[in-house]
Amino acid sequence: MELSQILGWLATSLFSLMLVPQVIKTIKTRNTEGVSLSLFIIFLTANVIALIYAIMIGQFPLMFKYSLAIMTTSFYITLYTVYSRKIKRKHLNNYNY
Secondary structure, X not given: OOHHHHHHHHHHHHHHHOOHHHXXXXXXXXXXXXXXXXXHHHHHHHHHHHHHHHHHXXXXXXXXXXXXXXXXXXHHHHHHHHHHHHHHHHHHXXXXX
16 A cells, blocks of 8 residues: 555544544533534535535545544434533523522
8 A cells, every 4th residue: 555545544544533533522511602503514415415526536435534524423413412402402491590
């Protein structure tokens, strides 16, 4: 395997794992305060566009990377939505007393 391929797969792996620490932290704390939803929406959009590009040029490593990033980002946006709603409901219930 050439050095360029090794570096490409290494970068692909790191980019694919980039969101995992935030996902784990959010699951453990069940808290999304301080996290920008806009960042994740922009990141998701960019990865969808990049996946289309990778398909058009036939680059499997890029297709893999962008597909994995789309899955992790979508999962995180779902987590964000669920935990944000729970926090809002908790705050609303505190005001009712």
